[in-house]
Amino acid sequence: MVIFIMVFVAFMIGMFNLYSYYLGAKYNPAFTTVEESFKTLFWSIFGLSEVISVVLKYDHKFIENIGYVLYGVYNVTMVVVLLNMLIAMINSSYQEIETDADVEWKFARAKLWMSYFDEGRTLPAPFNLVPSPKSFYYLVLSSKACLVQLCTANRRRRDNELEMGMLNSRLKGERYRSHGRPRVESTLRQPIKNPTRYQKIMKRLIKRYVLKAQVDRENDEVNEGDIKEIKQDISSLRYELLEEKSQATGELADLITQLSEKFGKNATNTP
Numbered sequence: 204m205v206i207f208i209m210v211f212v213a214f215m216i217g218m219f220n221l222y223s224y225y226l227g228a229k230y231n232p233a234f235t236t237v238e239e240s241f242k243t244l245f246w247s248i249f250g251l252s253e254v255i256s257v258v259l260k261y262d263h264k265f266i267e268n269i270g271y272v273l274y275g276v277y278n279v280t281m282v283v284v285l286l287n288m289l290i291a292m293i294n295s296s297y298q299e300i301e302t303d304a305d306v307e308w309k310f311a312r313a314k315l316w317m318s319y320f321d322e323g324r325t326l327p328a329p330f331n332l333v334p335s336p337k338s339f340y341y342l343v344l345s346s347k348a349c350l351v352q353l354c355t356a357n358r359r360r361r362d363n364e365l366e367m368g369m370l371n372s373r374l375k376g377e378r379y380r381s382h383g384r385p386r387v388e389s390t391l392r393q394p395i396k397n398p399t400r401y402q403k404i405m406k407r408l409i410k411r412y413v414l415k416a417q418v419d420r421e422n423d424e425v426n427e428g429d430i431k432e433i434k435q436d437i438s439s440l441r442y443e444l445l446e447e448k449s450q451a452t453g454e455l456a457d458l459i460t461q462l463s464e465k466f467g468k469n470a471t472n473t474p
Contacts, residue, residue, distance in 0.1 A: 204289065206285065207281070207285045207286075207289055210280060210281060210285060211244060211245075211281065214244060214273065214277045214281075215237070215240045215241055215244050216237075216240075217273060218234040218240050218243075218244070218270070218273060218274070218277075219234055219235075219236070219237050219240040221234065221266065221269060221270060221273070222234035222235055222240075222257075222266075222270065223235060223236070225259055225261075225263075225266075228259055228260050228261055229256075229258070229259055229260065230255050230258055230260065231253075231255065231256055233252070233256035233257075234256065234257070234270075243256050244277065247274075247277070247278060247281075247282075248281055248282060248286065250282075254271075254274070256274070257270030257271055257273075257274050306412070310408075310412075313405075313408055314405075317401055317404060317405070320400075320401075325337050325338075
C-alpha cells in the first residue's frame with residue numbers, strides 16, 4: 204500500500220508539472236491543478252478517465268507524446284502491476300488469518316477465562332463500600348510499595364548528585380565506571396519483578412503453544428521421512444520375495460524331476 208501511494212503521488216506531481224502551464228489550453232482541465240490531477244489519476248484506476256486528458260489544443264506534439272507515455276506507464280504500473288499485487292497480498296493475509304483463526308479464538312477464549320479468575324470484591328455492591336480486612340491489607344501493601352519507590356528515587360537522586368560532584372575530581376572516570384554504569388546496566392537488565400498470576404499463566408500458555416507447534420512440525424517431517432523409508436523397504440521386500448519365489452519354484456521343479464526319474468527307474472526295474 205505504501206508503494207502504491209508513493210507511485211500515485213509521484214505521477215500526480217509529474218503530470219501536474221507537465222500540464223500546469225497549459226491552463227485553458229486543454230480540452231478538459233485534467234492535470235492543470237493538483238486537485239484535477241488527483242481526480243484524473245484516481246478515477247483512471249477504475250477506467251473512468253479518458254485519453255483526451257493529455258491532448259492539447261495547440262500543436263505541441265512533444266508535450267503530448269510525453270503525456271501519452273507517462274499516462275500509459277502510469278496505467279500499466281498501477282492497474283496491471285501494483286493493483287493486482289495489492290489484491291494478491293490482501294488475499295494472502297486473509298488466508299493466513301483464516302488458517303490461524305482457531306488458534307486466535309483459543310487465545311481469546313483463554314483470555315476471557317482468565318478475566319473470570321481475577322480477584323474480585325469481597326462483598327457485593329453496595330456493601331463493598333464498607334472497608335474489609337482485605338482492603339486494609341491492600342492499603343498496607345500499596346503504602347509499602349510507595350515507600351520503596353520513594354526510597355529508591357531518593358537513593359538514585361543522591362547517587363546522581365554524588366556522580367555530578369565527582370566530575371571535577373581526578374578519579375571521576377574510575378568512580379563513574381565503578382558506581383554509575385554498573386548500576387545503570389543492572390537497572391536496564393533487571394527482569395520484571397513479581398509478575399502477576401495472569402502474566403505467569405499467559406506465559407505458560409504461549410510457551411506450551413510454541414512447543415506444541417515445534418513438536419508437530421518435527422513430527423510431520425519425521426513422518427514424511429518414515430513414509431519414504433517404509434516405501435523403500437516394501438519395494439525391496441517385494442523384490443526379495445519375488446526372487447525367493449522364483450528360486451523356490453526352480454528348486455521345486457528340480458526336485459519333482461528327480462523324484463519322477465527315480466520312481467521311473469524303480470518302476471522299470473521291478474518285474
